[in-house]
Amino acid sequence: MTSLSHALPPTARRLGAVAGLAAASLLGLATAASAHVTVNPKTAEQGTYAKVAFRVPNERDNASTTKLVVYLPADRPLSSVSVRPVPGWTVKAEKTKLATPIKTEGGEQTEAVTKITWSGGKIDPGTFQEFDVSMGRLPTDTGELxxxxxxxxxxxxxxxxxxxxxxxxxxxxxxxxPVLKLLPKGQQSAVGLTAATKADSAATVSADDGTARLLGGVGIAVGVLGIAVGGYGVTRARSRS
Incomplete structure (x- = not known):
């Protein structure tokens, strides 16, 4: 007794193969769209100091993330930059000589941190790590960094x-x-931070929901195509008998 796949004509088998490839491609797109390096929270207030976390997901199944380099904007240097130690990781902050010194409360600052490197640790497949940085004062002449x-x-x-x-x-x-949105002074109060946190959570839920809908759509499409292919094969088999 031959299997159903062998009984199917070449056209039906090709349709099934196309369905499988389409599903795999869409699954890959969903995964790629949901994972990249980001800065959190996504907003901060102009002219203030802020603590941000660079969130790094591992996107590979066969390799671990072993180093992260973050470049701070040299055209809008930050007078104060400090990092929080991460267990298992070594961090190095590099300064650059500034063409135009920064005016601070203590006078003029001629150097600023423009590069931070974390190395020596490991982010395994299916996991992520956050690297905290305290920075300021944030510029007042731009809406993002x-x-x-x-x-x-x-x-x-x-x-x-x-x-x-x-x-x-x-x-x-x-x-x-990664982009940090800068809000005008006074717009990010304690209430604003709570709202921003809620918005961030809602955005995450929305993104997850969008991915779930995409995957659900893929499943439905593949299922319908599979039924059609199966029905086509059965009809052809009956017509030959």
Whole structure:
């Protein structure tokens, strides 16, 4: 007795193969869209000091993340930058000589941290790590700060998260850089922080929901196509008998 797959004509088998490839492709797109290096929280108040966390998910199944390099904007240098130790990781903050000194309460500052490197640790597949940085004062002449980042894997691969954010309504770039939105002074009070946290959580839920809907749609589409292919094969088999 031959199996159903062998009984199916070549056309039906090709349809089934296409369905499988389509499902795999869509699953891959869903995974890629949901994981990249980000800065959290996503907003802070202009002219203040803030603690942010660079959240780094491991996107590979066969390698671990072993190094992260974050570049602070040199065109808007920050007078104060400090890092929180991460167990198992070594951190190094590098300063750059400034073309224009920063005016601070203590006078003029001629150097500023523009690069932070974490190394020696490991982020295994399916996990993420957060790297905390305290920084300030945040500039008052821009609505955002972009932090380019390099993520290095144990297999030698380096992923550069350095693409500017997409314009409203446009598709997200493949490797977006972490961006901290800067709100005018007074807009991010304690209540605002709570609202921002809720909004961030809602955005996460929305993203998860979108991924779930995509995966559900893939399952339904594949199921319908599978039924059609099966029905087609059974009809052909009966017509031959």
């Amino acid at each position: 972009m932090f380019k980042a390099d993520q290095t894997y144990s297999n030698g691969e380096v992923v550069k998260w350095d693409q500017p954010p997409a314009a409203e309504g446009a598709a997200e770039p493949e490797h977006p850089a």
